[in-house]
Amino acid sequence: MASRPAQTAHDPARRIHWFARLERRFHAWRERVARKKGRTPVVLPFQGYGGDGWVRVLGRVLIVPPPTGHMRRNDGVRGWRSFVGIAVAYASVSVTIGDETHEVVADRGGVVDIVLPASLEPGWQTFRMSVEGGEAVEAHSFVVDPSVRFGVVSDVDDTVMVTALPRPLLAAWNSFVLNEHARQPVPGMAVLLERLVKEHPGAPMIYLSTGAWNVAPTLNRFLHRNLFPRGAMLLTDWGPTHDRWFRSGREHKESNLRRLAREFPEITWLLVGDDGQHDDEIYTEFTAEYPASVAGVAIRRLTTAEAVLAGGRVSVDDHSAAGVPWMSSPDGAGLAKRLERTGILS
Numbered sequence: 001m002a003s004r005p006a007q008t009a010h011d012p013a014r015r016i017h018w019f020a021r022l023e024r025r026f027h028a029w030r031e032r033v034a035r036k037k038g039r040t041p042v043v044l045p046f047q048g049y050g051g052d053g054w055v056r057v058l059g060r061v062l063i064v065p066p067p068t069g070h071m072r073r074n075d076g077v078r079g080w081r082s083f084v085g086i087a088v089a090y091a092s093v094s095v096t097i098g099d100e101t102h103e104v105v106a107d108r109g110g111v112v113d114i115v116l117p118a119s120l121e122p123g124w125q126t127f128r129m130s131v132e133g134g135e136a137v138e139a140h141s142f143v144v145d146p147s148v149r150f151g152v153v154s155d156v157d158d159t160v161m162v163t164a165l166p167r168p169l170l171a172a173w174n175s176f177v178l179n180e181h182a183r184q185p186v187p188g189m190a191v192l193l194e195r196l197v198k199e200h201p202g203a204p205m206i207y208l209s210t211g212a213w214n215v216a217p218t219l220n221r222f223l224h225r226n227l228f229p230r231g232a233m234l235l236t237d238w239g240p241t242h243d244r245w246f247r248s249g250r251e252h253k254e255s256n257l258r259r260l261a262r263e264f265p266e267i268t269w270l271l272v273g274d275d276g277q278h279d280d281e282i283y284t285e286f287t288a289e290y291p292a293s294v295a296g297v298a299i300r301r302l303t304t305a306e307a308v309l310a311g312g313r314v315s316v317d318d319h320s321a322a323g324v325p326w327m328s329s330p331d332g333a334g335l336a337k338r339l340e341r342t343g344i345l346s
Contacts, residue, residue, distance in 0.1 A: 030086045034063045041088045043112070043131045045139030046216050049204055049232040050125075051263060052146045055118040058233075059139060060213050061091040061110040061131050085214075087111075088131075096136065097127040109237040111213060118143075122202060124230070142204055142232055144264065150200040150295060151264065152193065152231075153257065154272040155279055156209035156219065159300050160189045160228060185226040186300060188332025195336065196270065197229045199346055204267075205231030208256055210249030210277075213237055250278050257286045261293040268295035270344060272335075275328065276302045287322055296325035296344055298335045 046058040062085035087110030095102045097118045106112045118127075122145035130136040144151075157163045162184045197203050211219065213235045220233065236252045260269065271286070271294060273279025280299055287294045297319070319326035327338035339345040 048141035059112040061088040151204040158274040192332035261290040274300040299328040
């Protein structure tokens with residue numbers, strides 16, 4: 001079981017990027033103003049995963065504008081509302097799994113990402129999270145059976161949903177105006193991923209994206225609306241870090257892939273991505289580092305228009321000597337045919 005990451009040398013305030021300190025002061029001021037108005041934090045749970053005796057709990061603590069009309073408090077956090085929500089740094093969160101309650105602390109961005117002991121049956125399981133004694137909300141994690149030997153990791157933008165936006169504008173669009181009706185699914189990808197999890201019972205489905213946690217509720221609705229299989233979501237926080245203006249999407253993907261390899265050493269993963277970002281390079285390096293953890297790589301080729309908006313198409317190298325099946329196609333149907341030839345799909 002993986003343990004919570006230790007504190008690093010970057011933690012002391014003197015090493016934190018000046019803009020990150022400025023951002024924190026701004027959010028602290030907004031939090032004080034919101035609390036004076038009588039608003040209280042809510043915890044927004046994200047779909048996580050777990051293994052034998054443990055579960056990775058994911059969520060975020062926010063003070064959000066009051067819901068309007070028919071919106072429930074949590075359902076109303078979407079698009080720009082999620083972005084303008086005030087992250088509550090270092091909030092104390094109660095996580096109740098079965099009869100046991102754990103007190104955990106969110107990070108400076110209000111994000112909860114921690115591994116807790118849990119005796120849960122395999123499959124989707126429910127537990128509860130609350131903040132500051134408020135109303136508890138249901139959280140869900142997929143617990144992987146120890147006998148499972150196959151899993152799927154998939155990118156999101158341009159892999160399962162058509163982005164059709166220039167890369168420099170993608171983060172802003174995701175954060176401010178993303179709506180599940182505003183995007184189209186990549187043809188055939190929902191069918192492909194659904195076939196993979198059905199033909200490999202108990203296989204974990206992980207959506208690994210450089211998107212911000214702000215859009216997690218909307219992304220989840222998009223996946224559900226377009227019949228993608230349910231899965232854990234590993235997104236990232238938006239904004240500056242201790243030493244840079246914006247978080248590294250590539251580093252986020254690389255670190256989570258390595259983490260999955262350590263947490264589930266018996267599982268081989270099918271890695272699904274596209275040729276418009278760094279997926280091919282990231283998967284190449286991961287395969288070289290953890291060859292026993294890769295069942296195959298499936299790369300979706302962008303159309304010419306999509307490649308232009310993405311800033312160009314990344315050249316997919318010759319992977320004939322990779323030791324694992326490596327395939328590419330412009331859509332899910334084409335990838336399915338190639339996966340059938342490898343035996344990953346029947």
